[in-house]
Amino acid sequence: MPAQRKRQAVVHALFKQLDSISRQCGEQFPLYRLPRDRQWKLSRRGSWLGGFWAALWWRRAAFTELSEDLDQAVFWSRQLGAQLDEPSLNRSFVFWYGAALGGRLAQDEPARELALRAADALARDFRPDIGGWPLGPGMGGGDNGHATLNIDALAPTLALMHLQPDAHKRDMARSHLDLCLRTLRGADGAWASHARLDEHGQFQPGPAGDWARGQAWAMLGLAEAVGLYGGEYAAPAREACAYWLSRWGEAASRGTLVARNADPCAVAIASVALLRLWQCLPGMNDWRDLACQQIAALLSSEVQQGCFVGHYYRTGTEQEQLVESACATFFLVEALMTQDQVLAVQGGIAGW
Known part of the structure; x- marks a missing residue:
């Protein structure tokens, strides 16, 4: 074909x-x-993109079934550990794609354990007062990161919090999803990419449907x-x-x-x-x-x-x-x- x-x-x-x-x-x-x-x-730590570099090697190793490709995937996935305590929800990108994917595709237990540690770290940053995770100042979030709700990492955050049967983490994930729906979902299916907390503690979303990504x-x-x-x-x-x-x-x-x-x-x-x-x-x-x-x-x-x-x-x-x-x-x-x-x-x- x-x-x-x-x-x-x-x-x-x-x-x-x-x-x-x-x-x-x-x-x-x-x-x-x-x-x-x-x-x-190049970047020593990789920012939020580093997980995708490791993920490409996990995908390639599964595709080629070559031991040298698997070695590369394992090497880059281990390097991601430096990001575990980075104050950013975008750690979900890093550890879902860069570590959990290796646990799934290659049954690599250290990669899975790294992803589980990342889920634990994210759980500690959950904000019960808002019912979800702010973006955080790390990985480019900047000074407003503590007061910003962002749509980008929704998928890997949900996936990472469901990596093991932990009801508390899964409740956090669903709460964050519902916060995004209440706050970022606009009319006719358009979505805002972010919202900011105002002085009254209410999220004010940006324009909906303007940004394709x-x-x-x-x-x-x-x-x-x-x-x-x-x-x-x-x-x-x-x-x-x-x-x-x-x-x-x-x-x-x-x-x-x-x-x-x-x-x-x-x-x-x-x-x-x-x-x-x-x-x-x-x-x-x-x-x-x-x-x-x-x-x-x-x-x-x-x-x-x-x-x-x-x-x-x-x-x-x-x-x-x-x-x-x-x-x-x-x-x-x-x-x-x-x-x-x-x-x-x-x-x-x-x-x-």
Whole structure:
């Protein structure tokens, strides 16, 4: 099947690119690479992106079944331990993707234990007064992080808190989900990416539906919620998908969604969310097909050579630029692999 072979060739190319990136890294994590540069910006601790670098190696090791790839995954996952006490909810990104994924894909017990330690650390930071977790000042959250509710890490936070049968952690996760729904969910399925506590202790959300990646993070979080809790969260999930379709779906399926507030990384994340919701909910075939169209549109000649410059990222105090990142690459790999899983269930769909 030509389309499937093309997807598999892209996955091979994206995984192969890890070798050249790794040669630049030493023991530091790659943060991002500007299109005009050959050298990656490196970080000793990895910030919130470090988990995705480890996750790519876990995925590659499962894909190739090579011991040297597994060794790389184990090495990078262990390096993440320095982030355990970082005051940021974005630790969920780091330890769900960079550690818990290794526990699942490779049955690596130290990686699973690291993820469990991260869940314990996050549980200690839960704020009963607000019923959830603020973003926190670490990993770029800044001075306002203690008073900010952010949508980005919703999916990995829910997943990390459900890693073991701990009723207290699971109650925290559901409380945080409901806080996000009350605070960040706007009209007609649009989502705000953040909200700030005012002087009266009330959250004031930012504009809803303006930022494609924020909407995509919300869709991914809702897909996780539907998978964990079932139909109770189906309605907001469907609304969020419908808003994506109306606002960005046509441009994304044509491959023209590149603007400051709408990057290709958002398309990959949204596509993963759409496909996972199709796996959980009946009647999502239109959104499954949209995800397939969006993924196909991402596969430019550059991407087919293993380079996905798809992530608007803050590269300076007042500057965001489109860069290559481990986060964007991971979600493109995840989208391609999830699409193949979905089509395998369906026995293949003509054209995909």
